[in-house]
Amino acid sequence: MLKDRSRRGYDRLGKEAGVSGSSLHRYCSGLSVPADYRVVHAFAKVCGASAEELRELHRLWALADTDRDAPATAAKDNPEPEPGPELEPVPVPEAHEPAVPAQESPGPEDVTPLEITPDETGKSRRSQVPEKWSSRFAILAAVVVVVLVAGFVWMPDWSSDDASPAAGDRLLYSGACKSVSMGQHDECVREVQTLLARAKGKLAVDGDFGPETLRRLTAFQVLAGLPATNVVDDATKKALYAQKVTMTTWSPAKVEKRVREVFVEDPDTAVAIARCTSFLDPLYVLPNTNGSRNWGVFQISDARLRELDGTPLRAFDPDWNIKAAHRLWSARHDFHDWPSCEAALKDKAKDKAKS
Incomplete structure (x- = not known):
C-alpha cells in the first residue's frame, strides 16, 4: 500500500x-x-x-x-532423540526348527501376580519375581517419587508478601499467567499493560502484546535494573507489583528544545533525525533480530553504546543521549550514523526544492 x-x-x-x-x-x-x-x-x-x-x-x-x-524455536525445543544402543540381531531359526514368535510387550493379562508363600521357617514371603520385572517396578517407583517430589518443589511459595495472590488482586501470579510475551492477547497482557501505565508508561491498555507493549516492558525492565528479557518473568512481575519504578520522562517539546541547544551547528536537521528515529520519545526502544537494540531519543545502538562507554540505562537519560549523539555527529560533522533518516530528509529537501 x-x-x-x-x-x-x-x-x-x-x-x-x-x-x-x-x-x-x-x-x-x-x-x-x-x-x-x-x-x-x-x-x-x-x-x-x-x-x-x-x-x-x-x-x-x-x-x-x-x-x-x-x-x-520448535526444533530447538524438541530436538531429535539420540540413537539408543544397537540391539544384537535375533538369530533366524533353521528350517527344521519351529520358529519362536517374537516377544511382545506384556499386557495386563500377561503379568504374573505376586504370590505369598511360606518359607522354610513358616514365615510368609513373596515368590521370586523375574529380574526384568523387578527393574521395571523399580523404575516405575522411582518415576512416581520424582513426580511427587517435583510437585512439592514446584508449588509456588505464596507465603511472601511480595508474591501473594490474596484476594485475587495479583493476576500475574495465577496459573493462567505463567508466561506473558509477544503475540499474546488476553487478560494477562492487560494486567501487564495496566501495571506499566501505573508506572507512568505511555501505552494502550488493550490486552494485545505488540511492539508498543514490548517497548514499554523493555524500558521498565532496564529502569528496574532487570535483564531486558522481552518476557514478563517472575522478577518483572515482582517489580511491576512493587510500583517502585517510574517511567516519567521528558516531554517531546523539552526533548526538541534540548536537541536544538546541543546541535547548534544544525538544529533543524538534528530535530528531524530525532523525530524520525524515536518520535522524540526518550524511552523508545527498537529490537533487532540479531538480539541487539537501539535506545532512546537518537536510537543509539548497543555497539555505539559500548564505544561511548554507555549503557541502556544511561541511554534512557535524554540529556546523555542527545550529547552522545552529538559526539557521533562531531566525528564527520554529518548524520552518517542515521543513514535511513538522513536519506529520507535529503529526498524531502529535493522534492521541496523542485516544487
Whole structure:
C-alpha cells in the first residue's frame, strides 16, 4: 500500500531507503521478512508514512518476525532423540526348527501376580519375581517419587508478601499467567499493560502484546535494573507489583528544545533525525533480530553504546543521549550514523526544492 501510494519504483525507493530494489521487491511481495526493522522503517519514511502507520508497520513486522522464528524455536525445543544402543540381531531359526514368535510387550493379562508363600521357617514371603520385572517396578517407583517430589518443589511459595495472590488482586501470579510475551492477547497482557501505565508508561491498555507493549516492558525492565528479557518473568512481575519504578520522562517539546541547544551547528536537521528515529520519545526502544537494540531519543545502538562507554540505562537519560549523539555527529560533522533518516530528509529537501 505504501509503495503504491508513493508512485515510485522499487529501484528508486530502495536507493532512498538504503536497500536494493530486488530485496525491497521481495519484502513488499511477502516473499521474505527483513532481518532488521530499520529497513522497514526507512522504507516507510521515504514513502511518507504517518506516525500511526509506522507504529502499525512495526507491529506487523514484529509478528512476521516472530512467525519466521517459530519453526526454529520448535526444533530447538524438541530436538531429535539420540540413537539408543544397537540391539544384537535375533538369530533366524533353521528350517527344521519351529520358529519362536517374537516377544511382545506384556499386557495386563500377561503379568504374573505376586504370590505369598511360606518359607522354610513358616514365615510368609513373596515368590521370586523375574529380574526384568523387578527393574521395571523399580523404575516405575522411582518415576512416581520424582513426580511427587517435583510437585512439592514446584508449588509456588505464596507465603511472601511480595508474591501473594490474596484476594485475587495479583493476576500475574495465577496459573493462567505463567508466561506473558509477544503475540499474546488476553487478560494477562492487560494486567501487564495496566501495571506499566501505573508506572507512568505511555501505552494502550488493550490486552494485545505488540511492539508498543514490548517497548514499554523493555524500558521498565532496564529502569528496574532487570535483564531486558522481552518476557514478563517472575522478577518483572515482582517489580511491576512493587510500583517502585517510574517511567516519567521528558516531554517531546523539552526533548526538541534540548536537541536544538546541543546541535547548534544544525538544529533543524538534528530535530528531524530525532523525530524520525524515536518520535522524540526518550524511552523508545527498537529490537533487532540479531538480539541487539537501539535506545532512546537518537536510537543509539548497543555497539555505539559500548564505544561511548554507555549503557541502556544511561541511554534512557535524554540529556546523555542527545550529547552522545552529538559526539557521533562531531566525528564527520554529518548524520552518517542515521543513514535511513538522513536519506529520507535529503529526498524531502529535493522534492521541496523542485516544487
